[in-house]
Amino acid sequence: MYNKAFDVIKLCEQENKKISEIAILKEAKMRNLTEKDVIDEMKSVLEIMKKSATSGLESPIISHSKITGGNAVKINNYLNSNKSLSGDLINKAMAMAVSTSEVNASMGVICAAPTAGASGILPSSILNAKEKLGSSDEDLVNALFTAAVIGELATKNATVSGAEGGCQAECGVAASMSAAAIVEMAGGSPIDSFNAASFALINVMGLICDPVAGLVEYPCFLRNASGVVNAFVSADLALAGVQSLIPFDEVLEAMYKVGKSLPETLRETALGGIATTPAAKEIARRFYNGTTE
Ligand code: SF4
Numbered sequence: 035m036y037n038k039a040f041d042v043i044k045l046c047e048q049e050n051k052k053i054s055e056i057a058i059l060k061e062a063k064m065r066n067l068t069e070k071d072v073i074d075e076m077k078s079v080l081e082i083m084k085k086s087a088t089s090g091l092e093s094p095i096i097s098h099s100k101i102t103g104g105n106a107v108k109i110n111n112y113l114n115s116n117k118s119l120s121g122d123l124i125n126k127a128m129a130m131a132v133s134t135s136e137v138n139a140s141m142g143v144i145c146a147a148p149t150a151g152a153s154g155i156l157p158s159s160i161l162n163a164k165e166k167l168g169s170s171d172e173d174l175v176n177a178l179f180t181a182a183v184i185g186e187l188a189t190k191n192a193t194v195s196g197a198e199g200g201c202q203a204e205c206g207v208a209a210s211m212s213a214a215a216i217v218e219m220a221g222g223s224p225i226d227s228f229n230a231a232s233f234a235l236i237n238v239m240g241l242i243c244d245p246v247a248g249l250v251e252y253p254c255f256l257r258n259a260s261g262v263v264n265a266f267v268s269a270d271l272a273l274a275g276v277q278s279l280i281p282f283d284e285v286l287e288a289m290y291k292v293g294k295s296l297p298e299t300l301r302e303t304a305l306g307g308i309a310t311t312p313a314a315k316e317i318a319r320r321f322y323n324g325t326t327e
Contacts, residue, residue, distance in 0.1 A: 035060045039187055039228050039282040046224040053214065053224050054176035057183045076175045079145050083134070083157035086144045090133030097139035100326045101317060102251040106133035109259075120263075123162055127266065128259040130158035135255035148185045148194035151201075151250045152208035154258030156181055159212035159265045163219045173219055180218045181211035184231050184282075191283065192290035196243035197302040199293025205254075205261040206241055206289065209234035212265035213272070222273050228282040230272035234264050235285050240292050242300035244307025247318035253308060 036042045036056070045056050061072045089095065094104030109129035112118055118125045131154035138144045138153055147156040160177045163169065169177075185194065188207045193199040213230035222230070238261075246252045272278075278285070299306030308314055320326050 035063070037187075037190060039231075039286075042183060042187075043224050043228065052176070052180070052218055053183050053227055054179040054218060057179035058176075061179070061182075073175060076178050077171075079178060080171065080174055082143055082145045083147075084161065086134040086137040086142065086153070087130040087157040087161055088133060089142075090136040091129055095133070095136040095140050095142070097136065097249075097251050098141050099139070099247070099249055099251065099321055101247065101249065101321060102139060102255060103136055105255060106130070106136055123166060123266070124263055126165075127158050127162045127262040130161060131155055131258040131262040132255050134158065135251075135258045139249070139251045139255070147181065147211065148188065148207050149196070149204045151196060151245075151254045152204040152258065152261065154255070155205060155208035155261040155265060156212045156215070158258075158262045159216050160219065162262075162266075163216040163269075167219055169219055177215035177219050180227060181215040184211040184214045187282070188286055192286045193293060195302075199290060200241055200296050200301055201243045201257055202235070202238050202241040202289055203293055204243070205257040206235050206238040208258075209238065209261040209264040209268065212262065213268040216265060216269045217272050220269065220273055222269075226272045229276070229278040230265075230268045232278035232280060232282045232285045233268035233271050233276075235282075235289055236278075236280070237264050237268065239289055240296075242296060242307050243302040244300060244309040245302065245304055246309050246314040247321045248302075248304040248309070249321075 062069045090106035091110045094107050096103030106129050113125040134154035138150050144153040193203045194207050196204045210231040213234040214227035217227040217230045
């Protein structure tokens with residue numbers, strides 16, 4: 035049905051449909067299910083996302099390694115103090131993105147979107163867009179289908195693996211999926227969604243993967259916090275009418291080439307970036323000696 039963003043845009047125009055509608059039809063057809071079946075499945079995904087995005091806001095969730103945790107509560111408390119510089123939406127979005135990252139690091143249940151490391155960005159984006167726009171759960175389910183199309187295109191034509199393409203492929207694609215989804219929620223056109231998806235990926239092109247101690251914790255939760263902000267900024271740019279000079283298909287291709295040109299040290303091996311700083315090496319030493327507090 036489609037392999038490129040170009041095909042999706044053409045289908046949307048020909049059939050006068052949203053990206054989410056095209057995605058639902060394709061998923062049902064491909065798996066020989068009814069539209070209701072695939073929508074019901076996505077409803078369960080949404081429930082998992084709601085839980086992971088909120089469970090770390092009130093009481094601290096500490097990671098399995100005990101290296102990170104409790105930061106979603108801090109951001110939420112800061113938000114409630116009314117002293118934040120960047121405002122309620124941004125701080126709530128960061129808190130909820132970090133909540134899911136903490137659930138992941140504590141071996142809880144999350145929905146990989148597109149990966150576990152980047153799983154905080156999409157739930158927080160759609161849930162905070164819902165707050166702002168007054169959307170329904172049905173709108174959220176549709177938004178997840180739109181996001182899934184971006185993730186599918188990235189998987190088919192590039193990569194969503196930090197080991198293959200760096201964090202641009204994980205948190206970058208997650209922000210791209212989210213930006214496209216929230217643009218559709220806000221009433222933007224399919225072209226607006228793809229413009230937003232392009233901006234989000236361009237904004238972090240070249241972002242390396244350098245997890246401290248080789249664990250999906252730090253800088254991962256920070257990049258989930260900045261990833262959700264990237265999604266909102268990119269969505270607003272597109273909704274304001276800013277056009278992407280580079281089509282999404284070409285942005286994906288560029289991201290993939292950049293990923294392939296990254297040295298192995300910067301692709302999830304913990305042999306470069308912040309993972310090899312003295313502080314990170316000490317954290318890793320304590321963790322592997324079993325003396326992490
Ligand atoms: S730094 Fe690496 S492990 Fe962490 S979220 Fe990014 S790609 Fe995933």
